[in-house]
Structures are given as structure tokens and as C-alpha cells.
Amino acid sequence: MLGAYLPIIVLVIVAALFGLVSVVMSSIIGQKKPSPVKLQPYECGCEPVGSARERFSIKFYLIAMLFILFDIECVFLYPWAVLYKRLGLFGLAEMGLFIVILFVGYIYVWKKGALEWE
């Protein structure tokens, strides 16, 4: 138990230290000549117009919601897939029903045009 998980913690620490040390070192060593123009948002040399904190398309929000729902479906599939051979035909039937019900949802989403990016 411990033997298998301890190395992950060590690897996380090594990776975090590597990232942190190199970023901090470079910000200490690197030159610093800030100027108001340099610290403006980059817009290809034009004067920045307005703020970037704009509202954006609801599409992204919809994609994220659908992702959660299908991700949960996916999570249900993992234990089922592992046990599939041991569950036999019964397993096929129960997951068949599960997938069919969700496929109805998928077709609904498709037909309503929620997957279109016009």
C-alpha cells in the first residue's frame, strides 16, 4: 500500500522543486527593465482596446457541462469493463441498457444542435 504510493509523493516533490527553483532562479538572474509599454497586454503593437475580462460564448459552458455528464458515464464504464468477462451476458444486458439510455441523451444533444460550432 504505502510502498506503491510513497514514490508518487516523492515524484511530485521533485517535479515541484524543479519547476519552482528554475522559475525563481531565472527571475533572480534575468535582467529587469520594466517600462509601462512593456507591461501592457500584447496586441500586436496596437494600443490595447478595453479589458480582456470579457464575457465569452455560452458554447464553452455547454461543452463543460456535457463533459461532466459523459465523464460520469465513462467512470461507470471502468468497473464494468474490468468485471465484464466475469459478469457474462448479464453484464452485457445491464450496460446495454445504460448505454442506450445515455445514447438517447447524446442524440438529443446532437439534434438540438448543442454540438454545432457555427
Added chain:
Amino acid sequence: MDIQTLFFAVVAAVAILSGILVITCRNPINSALSLVMTFFCLATFYVMLDAPFMAAIQVIVYAGAIMVLIIFVIMLLNVRVESGKKYTHGVLIGSIMAVLLLFEAFYFLNRSSLTGARGMIDANVVQNVGHVELIGRAMYTDFLLPFEITSILLLVAIIGAVILAKKKI
């Protein structure tokens, strides 16, 4: 105190600290990040309790999917950093509730007696059979009906998501 208890104490402290940061951060994105940190601590607890599948699901679903949606919502609604405004009207009721809940927790912890009796599935069984197999076995045989109802719940949620987001149906 052995090392495992010490480790638990450290992770629990981080969990509580990041939980407090969720409600005290001025910037909503930082609050969301603190919540992700809390989820990681919870995942660590699951691993310590010999429930690696739950830990993985905790990270995949909560940290990897639901929090992404929350961050999207924060960005979508263009929530700004709160400007020094103090919310004081809920403090009194909130503190009373918190103290009551704390008393309840202590009361039940005191009342319950740990008999040392073990169920059929302990750490050794989990180690030998595998946590995924055990969860799957329970879910696809004994709790088949709740599992199938979940699919209908998910279907309703899918329809709800589309209706929320699309203007014309």
C-alpha cells in the same frame, strides 16, 4: 504518534486551511483553486483508507471536470475581485450553526464505541481482490437498480444542460 498519523494530520491541516481559503479569498479564481486543493486532500484520505478507486474518481470527476465548469462559470459571469466589501449579516447565525455542528460531531463521537468488529471487506481483501473489482461487483449485482436509475438521472441532466444553454429549443 506514528508516521501515518502525522501524515494524516498534515494533510488534514492542509484540507482545513484550503477549505477556509475557499470562503475567504477575495478573488473567485483563487477560491476555486483552493477548492481543488481540498479535493486533492480528500483524494489522499481515500488512498489512506484503501479506496484508490474513490481517490481516482475524486480527482477525475471533481477536480478534473466539475471544477473546470466552475472556473468557466466564474469566467463567463465575469466575476470581479470583491472590493473590500464586508459581509457581516450572516456571521452570527453562521457561527451559531458552526458551534452546534461541532457539538453534534463531538457528541456522536463520544457516544459511539469502536468495537473493533470488522466487516467482510477489510484492507487485505481490498489489496488482494482490488478496489475496482469490489466496487464493480457491488454496483452491478446488488445495487443494479440504483445504477440503472443513475443513467436516467444523467439523461435528465443532459437535457437540462441543453435547455439551460440553448436559447431556442
Added chain:
Amino acid sequence: MDTTILGLPLIYYAAMILKVLVVFVFVLLTVAYATYAERKIIGHMQVRLGPMRTGWHGLLQPIADGVKLFFKEEIVPAQASKFTFLIAPLIALIPAFISFAVIPFGDTVELFGYKIPLQIASVYDTQAGRVLDLNVGVLYILAMASLGVYGIVLAGWSSNNKYSLLGGLRSSAQMISYELAAGLAIVSVFMLSESLSLQKIVADQSNFFSWSGTWYAFKQPLAFILFFICSLAEINRTPFDLPEAESELVSGFCTEYSSMKYAMFFMAEYANMVTVCAVTVTLFLGGWHGPLHPVLNFIVKVYFLIFVCMWIRATYPRYRYDQLMRLGWKVFLPLTLLNIVVTGIVIAAFS
């Protein structure tokens, strides 16, 4: 040798630290030289020479690039959300590197009479006589992959730059869409392996020449292709590198980044590529099994897949965003579900 800490012998700790450091340095070097190899390979495919000046045939180029980035000026835009802006590169880098913990890269080796499996997150159980690794190894990789989206979306948001925000958003929507398809594509492998442990999945593919023990790429060709393509899209590799579409979005989510912080994103991207290739090798191409030394087999296969990634980059033009999302949601997602159903029926028919 009999001293134990927490029930594990001292040699376990020594071996663990050695494994972690060796793998970390190996991935780091592979990342550095993947950038060089990419420039060289694409150069030669386009009848150019690629980097030639630093060292023999430009062999020192990655080091020169690293040193240059290290000494560059660090710019933090005045309107950026400072804290998020500073930690976003680290959030991108860490998950990219730690996915490697569960990938078995060789057989068990014996050191001073103690067996050490060549996989970071594992231990040899002397009582059971088998290697214990994460029971949910594949889910660990998926979990780390699902965290990759944070670095990008936070970088895009905190820069307070319109290009960054659009790049970050596009990228995160793309990543979660393809994460789903990649996650579903490998379900059919678990149906055959009956386990999520990578040790077990590799052990299943030990005999190339018999049907029962051959690579999963032959038993599940559709899953193999879908998983590889979806993974490329998930890590924003060409032809799916929309977030960095330099013709539209300057440099996408890392427009405002400079110096070592930019290098972190760059390294995370290549480390993700190495991880994806290693995972694909483990799940579909027999892991470390093969004619050569186990570790060598693994490295050769991973490097070949990295070469394929670069080959794809030299060959295909970039997708348009609506095409990309349509491909993910309307083509790959139904195909993966179909593959699961067909696999289920075939298994049921043969048992």
C-alpha cells in the same frame, strides 16, 4: 539489510529515490532533445537542415535554448492577476511529469537479494510473490491528464490579454472534449485485460506471436488509433494545436509569458507528448516486452511514437476549430461507444 522503516527495507527507499531521479532526468533529457529532434526531423522532411550552428549538427541547441530562456527578462503584465499568473506554469508542469509514476518501463531486477520492479509506483510483495502496483494505474494517468487543463485555462485567464483568454478557452474546451473520447477508447482494453493495473496490462501482452498474448493494438486496432489521435488532440499537438494557432492567436494562452515561465509551458507540452507515447506503448504496444533488453524495448517504442508525432506534424495542416469539435463529439465519441458495444458482443459470443 534487516533494518526496516514502516515495514519496508532500506533498499526499497534507496531504489525508489534512484528510480524517481533517473526517470525524471530521463524525461527531462527526452523533452530537451525532442525539441531538437523535432526541428531536425521536420527540417529534413522539408528539405532544410534545421539547427546546424551550436555544436556538431546543432547537437547543443537545446542547451543553448535553455540557457537563453533562463537569462531572459521576466515580464509580468501590469494588469495580470499576479498570483495565478505566477503559479499557472507550475500547475501545467507538475501533472505532465508525474504521470510517469505508474508506467512500467522494465522487468523486475534483483538488487542485493531484494526484487525491485522497474516502475516508480510499485513494490515487490515478497509474501505474495508478485509486484504490487496501483490497482487503478490507468485512472491515475487519466486523472493527471484531466489536471493538465488547469495550467492552460489559468494562464489564459490571468494574463488579461484577449489572445490568451481565447487561446486558453479554446484549448480547455478541446482538451476536455478529447479527454472524454480518449477515456472511452481505452474501455475496450480493460474489457480484455480485466484490470486497471498497468503491470497486468503489460503482462497480458508478453507473447507477440500468439493470439492470446499479442499486443492490444492488434486485438483493438480501432481503440488504438482512436486513443492515439484523441491523446494528441488532448495535449494540443499538431494537427490539433489550435490554442497556439499563431496565425490567429499570436501564441495562444502563453502570449504574455516569457523567460523560464514560458519554458515551463514548453516543457509541459513535450513532457505530455512523451507521456502519451509511453502510455500508448504500455496499453497497446506491449510495454517493455520485445526482443531487446526490456528497458531498451520500451525506449525504442516510445521514441518511435514520438517520431510518429513529429511526422504527423510535418504532414498535416491544422484543423479549423469547428471541424475539431465536430470530429471529437460527432465522430470519435460514437465510434468509441460502438467499439465498446462490438467488443462486448464479440466477447460474449466467444465465451
